[in-house]
Amino acid sequence: MTGHPLTLKVNGQERALSVSATRTLLETLREDLALTGAKRGCNQGVCGACTVLVDGQPVRGCLSLTANCDGAEVTTVEGLADGNVLSTVQQAMADTGAVQCGFCTSGMLISAFAFLRDNSAPTVDDIQHALSGNLCRCSGYRKIVDSILLAAKRVA
Amino acid sequence: MRIEESFTVSVPIASAWEAIRNPEIVAPCIPGCESIEVVDPTHYKAAVRLGLGPIKLRFLVEVEITEEEAPIRLVSTTKGEEGGRASRVRSQNVLSLTALGDRETEIAYSAEVEVTGRIAKFGFGMMKKKAETLGREFAEAFRKRVENGQDAA
Amino acid sequence: MMEPGAEVAFHRPRTVQEALALLSADDGAVCLAGGATLVAMMNADLIAPSGLVSLSGIDVLRTAERLPDGAVRIGAMRHHRQTADETLLEDGQQVVREAARQIANTPVRNMGTIGGSIAFFDPAADYPPALVAADAIVDISGPNGDRAIAAAAFFVDWYETALGAGEMVTGVRLPAAPMGSVGVYHKLARVSGDFATASVALVLAMENHTVSHLAVAVGACAPTPVRRPDIEAEIIGNGLDDAKVDRLADALAERLDPVDDVRASAAYRRLVAPRMVKHALCRAAETLGGRQ
Numbered sequence: 137m138t139g140h141p142l143t144l145k146v147n148g149q150e151r152a153l154s155v156s157a158t159r160t161l162l163e164t165l166r167e168d169l170a171l172t173g174a175k176r177g178c179n180q181g182v183c184g185a186c187t188v189l190v191d192g193q194p195v196r197g198c199l200s201l202t203a204n205c206d207g208a209e210v211t212t213v214e215g216l217a218d219g220n221v222l223s224t225v226q227q228a229m230a231d232t233g234a235v236q237c238g239f240c241t242s243g244m245l246i247s248a249f250a251f252l253r254d255n256s257a258p259t260v261d262d263i264q265h266a267l268s269g270n271l272c273r274c275s276g277y278r279k280i281v282d283s284i285l286l287a288a289k290r291v292a
Numbered sequence: 293m294r295i296e297e298s299f300t301v302s303v304p305i306a307s308a309w310e311a312i313r314n315p316e317i318v319a320p321c322i323p324g325c326e327s328i329e330v331v332d333p334t335h336y337k338a339a340v341r342l343g344l345g346p347i348k349l350r351f352l353v354e355v356e357i358t359e360e361e362a363p364i365r366l367v368s369t370t371k372g373e374e375g376g377r378a379s380r381v382r383s384q385n386v387l388s389l390t391a392l393g394d395r396e397t398e399i400a401y402s403a404e405v406e407v408t409g410r411i412a413k414f415g416f417g418m419m420k421k422k423a424e425t426l427g428r429e430f431a432e433a434f435r436k437r438v439e440n441g442q443d444a445a
Numbered sequence: 446m447m448e449p450g451a452e453v454a455f456h457r458p459r460t461v462q463e464a465l466a467l468l469s470a471d472d473g474a475v476c477l478a479g480g481a482t483l484v485a486m487m488n489a490d491l492i493a494p495s496g497l498v499s500l501s502g503i504d505v506l507r508t509a510e511r512l513p514d515g516a517v518r519i520g521a522m523r524h525h526r527q528t529a530d531e532t533l534l535e536d537g538q539q540v541v542r543e544a545a546r547q548i549a550n551t552p553v554r555n556m557g558t559i560g561g562s563i564a565f566f567d568p569a570a571d572y573p574p575a576l577v578a579a580d581a582i583v584d585i586s587g588p589n590g591d592r593a594i595a596a597a598a599f600f601v602d603w604y605e606t607a608l609g610a611g612e613m614v615t616g617v618r619l620p621a622a623p624m625g626s627v628g629v630y631h632k633l634a635r636v637s638g639d640f641a642t643a644s645v646a647l648v649l650a651m652e653n654h655t656v657s658h659l660a661v662a663v664g665a666c667a668p669t670p671v672r673r674p675d676i677e678a679e680i681i682g683n684g685l686d687d688a689k690v691d692r693l694a695d696a697l698a699e700r701l702d703p704v705d706d707v708r709a710s711a712a713y714r715r716l717v718a719p720r721m722v723k724h725a726l727c728r729a730a731e732t733l734g735g736r737q
Binding site: 140156157158160179180181184187193194195196198199200201203204206247250251265266268269 | 452453454455457477480481484485487488489496497499501526549550551552553555556637638
Binding site for chain 2: 604
């Protein structure tokens with residue numbers, strides 16, 4: 137199949153790709169680049185499990201068409217850690233026990249990472265509002281919110 | 293969902309009944325109807341196009357008349373499939389004709405409609421409104437057809 | 446309609462003219478704005494365009510500016526996040542900013558655009574009543590040239606706008622609101638980020654205790670936003686007392702045509718919308734300090 141050529145910088149690495157017009161970024165990441173951290177939950181942009189950063193902004197991988205992302209910088213959950221050193225938000229989530237089945241986790245981390253980058257002293261309300269686009273079916277959200285409060289304290 | 297509507301046509305009840313039982317007259321009045329095939333006097337097949345916002349659909353529809361009591365009552369079931377794309381429409385329809393006068397007939401229909409598949413997935417609340425609009429368009433087209441054609445019939 | 450197996454074309458024009466030419470060349474092609482709705486519908490197998498004309502490379506669609514006449518123009522490709530933070534919007538124009546803030550959630554606000562949103566026109570979306578209350582103008586470009594249409598006339602019916610074949614939205618213009626006016630957008634939704642069950646958008650200005658400007662639109666309760674400029678005109682020039690607030694709320698309620706859907710019954714919408722109108726008006730008046 138003839139594809140549309142483009143380059144993406146994924147987690148700091150330049151990748152040259154050729155994709156069909158309708159291929160989503162989520163499909164590209166998971167199937168072509170073996171970055172399976174982002175999950176396909178609803179494929180409708182509602183659940184947030186596919187959330188990744190494109191040019192620094194959290195977006196829905198399932199609603200982004202790869203062909204439309206030429207030249208973009210993409211960060212997935214795999215790109216949050218620095219080698220073996222987890223990022224603050226990842227460590228906080230691990231320390232708080234905020235992971236149950238783990239399906240929502242990568243999306244939560246991406247959203248939390250972007251949120252904490254721009255907000256240093258969030259309240260519980262701020263966090264709930266900021267992460268309202270990430271659904272969790274296991275945890276009841278309490279520990280996820282706690283982990284982000286903890287991460288915010290640690291960053292400060 | 294339940295759709296109910298009634299309208300009057302200025303023709304005697306017998307003419308109205310004849311018209312409603314005649315697919316050659318009914319089919320062109322159905323909005324989006326592309327073709328109709330009479331399988332037998334109580335079975336019809338039709339292809340109907342309709343649009344719901346930006347979504348374009350094409351249904352292959354089978355109508356079966358299950359009860360008729362000329363000239364006052366017609367009960368039918370409709371089954372529509374989207375031909376492989378997994379939307380289905382099922383409806384139970386009751387058509388009642390009442391003579392209001394020598395040359396005036398009230399036609400009342402009620403349909404119990406069930407929609408499943410991809411089109412229902414999107415959760416359009418306006419499906420009922422759309423169905424009602426289609427019903428009114430049909431009523432208008434049918435009325436014009438029957439009233440204008442009555443002398444020729 | 447596309448044949449199964451045929452490839453979908455992808456284009457990324459640099460100008461509006463190029464985009465229009467691409468749309469004219471293929472009647473199965475559609476504009477790709479933010480993709481938040483279009484790609485969701487493609488994923489749900491509800492639409493299958495033969496071509497995608499991405500608008501993200503057209504710079505003129507991505508800007509916002511104040512025009513010489515004091516109006517604010519928002520380019521069609523401005524994301525909801527940008528409109529939610531738009532400092533150019535002043536006084537009553539902020540009704541549009543308030544609406545943008547309540548759209549969905551952060552990632553969707555980063556992707557979705559005002560042009561894409563209004564071109565699709567979900568009647569439960571947040572922009573339509575806000576744009577109607579703000580007396581916004583929608584700018585359109587097409588094969589027959591450019592034209593402008595009032596928002597109230599742009600929204601025609603369920604998921605139907607005044608856009609003709611091959612036409613696209615290039616932006617919206619918000620006229621300058623009266624100085625000191627306030628813009629309010631209240632949204633009732635089942636959960637944060639949902640489409641509105643019912644919404645009220647209004648712009649109110651008062652001088653001393655007299656209403657000098659009033660525009661109230663109800664969203665998500667009819668095929669298009671509901672507004673009663675005739676009743677607004679009766680109130681302008683007078684004070685805003687309970688009787689007038691009730692009159693406007695009832696007048697709006699008369700024109701509602703809500704549906705039963707998963708978010709609420711039509712009966713519930715009829716019940717709650719007038720109450721929301723009264724509540725929003727009273728809050729706006731209190732903000733202005735002009736309540737009688």
